[in-house]
Amino acid sequence: MLPNADLKSHAANIRANIIRGTYHAASGHPGGSLSIADIMTVLYFEEMNIDPKNPKMENRDRFVLSKGHTAPALYATLAERGFFPEEEITYLRKLGHILQGHPDMKKIPGVDMSSGSLGQGLSIANGMALYAKTNNHSYRVYTIIGDGEIQEGQIWEAAMTAAHYKLDNLVAIVDNNNLQIDGTISEVMSPYPIDEKFKAFGFHVINIDGHNFEEIKNAFSEAKTIKGKPTAIIAKTVKGKGVSFMENLAKWHGSAPNREQAEQAIQELTGGAL
Numbered sequence: 001m002l003p004n005a006d007l008k009s010h011a012a013n014i015r016a017n018i019i020r021g022t023y024h025a026a027s028g029h030p031g032g033s034l035s036i037a038d039i040m041t042v043l044y045f046e047e048m049n050i051d052p053k054n055p056k057m058e059n060r061d062r063f064v065l066s067k068g069h070t071a072p073a074l075y076a077t078l079a080e081r082g083f084f085p086e087e088e089i090t091y092l093r094k095l096g097h098i099l100q101g102h103p104d105m106k107k108i109p110g111v112d113m114s115s116g117s118l119g120q121g122l123s124i125a126n127g128m129a130l131y132a133k134t135n136n137h138s139y140r141v142y143t144i145i146g147d148g149e150i151q152e153g154q155i156w157e158a159a160m161t162a163a164h165y166k167l168d169n170l171v172a173i174v175d176n177n178n179l180q181i182d183g184t185i186s187e188v189m190s191p192y193p194i195d196e197k198f199k200a201f202g203f204h205v206i207n208i209d210g211h212n213f214e215e216i217k218n219a220f221s222e223a224k225t226i227k228g229k230p231t232a233i234i235a236k237t238v239k240g241k242g243v244s245f246m247e248n249l250a251k252w253h254g255s256a257p258n259r260e261q262a263e264q265a266i267q268e269l270t271g272g273a274l
Contacts, residue, residue, distance in 0.1 A: 002045055004213045010080055011041040015242045016269045017076035021092035021099070023262035023274065028092065028101070031252035033073035035177040035210070035237040036144055040077040042216045043142060052082040055109040061139050062112045062128045066121020067146035067175065068102040069254070074111070075099050083110035119152030121145060122172055126162050129170040129230075140224075144173045148180030151189045156201065162230040163202025170230040171223045172203070175210065177239035179250045198232040210235030242269055 002010075014037045022028035044050065048061040065074050072092065079086045084098070091097035098107045102116030113124050125143040132139050149155065162170055174194055182188050191197065195205045204226045208215040216235070223231040239253070240246030243265040257265060263274045 001217075007038075007041050007045060007213050010045055011037050012242070012270050014041060014073065014076040014080050016266045016272060017079060017086065017089045018072040019243070019257060019262050019265045019269070020274065021072045021075060021089045022256040023259065024090045025093040025256060027254075027256050028072050029069045029254050030072065030243075030257065031179070031239040031246060031249070031254075032067060032146060032175065032177065033070040033076075034241045034243060034246065035239050036070060036073050036175050037076075037241065038211045038213065039144065039173060039175070039216055039235060039237075040073055042213060042220065044077050044081045046217060047220045048142065049139065050081075050110070052110065055083060059137060059139050062125070062141045064113045064121045064125045064128070064141070064143040065103055065115050066125075066143050067118065067149055068115035068121075070144075070146075071099070071101065071103050074103055075108070078108070078110040081110070084108070118146070118149045119154040121149075122155055122158035122162070125170055125172070126158055126165070126167060129162070129167040130165055132169055133165070133167065140169045140171065141167075142171045142173065144175055146180070147174055147176045147178065147185050147191060147194065148188065150174065150191045150194065151185070156197075159198065159201040159203065159232075166228045167230045168227050171220070171233060172198075172230065173233045173235055174198075175237055176234055177237045179239045179248070179253065181250065181253045183250050195232075195234050198234070202229055203232040204229050205232050205234065207234045208236070210237035211241060244268060 129141040206219045246252040
């Protein structure tokens, strides 16, 4: 188990590389990428059974980034964990390089599923978890879903399916930063109360602060004790977390920082340079 200070350092590096990637691409989605950085850190540095030297290890735990537009967070995490060189981050969305605008399992080491069309990730994770159960594999499946994304009907069909098949090897994490491209989720199409909805669909539900490492780790530990039903972790987060001028602003959903903004953000995060 890593000390929280080490997790904090990894998360800061991941956030800095989210900024670097979107700056060099002059496009991308920094806000929702920054909000999941702490969860991604715990998943990849503590929770999941993975091996950067053997990305296709048969019994590895699987991860599906359902909100695929936050690929910069996944890429920065994979680079930090050693799946590919960190310098690849500066080639985000560049022709001839591996890091596309959305995750591509055929080109990027460590990516278990190509994603991007919202609403589909939980269904895909269900399939992985059901396969594991029916074939006596011990791996677990994790998926991160956006709180705006759960406005999609397929999410709830998938939730019903997960409960029906008693997929206790599945953990769905809702990134509840309360903002989507057009504003707050409450104003656009409120999914609240999110926890009660997942309970009604047959999930074991855990509410956490998605930036508190102890709460994140404890939630994953608790999920492993649950038998006969899937787990939903409702993580309260801050869009743009860690960058003062990005926090809680919907405009950073899909806007890249300019050079001055990127330099300020990285200075705030790690004290480093662009």
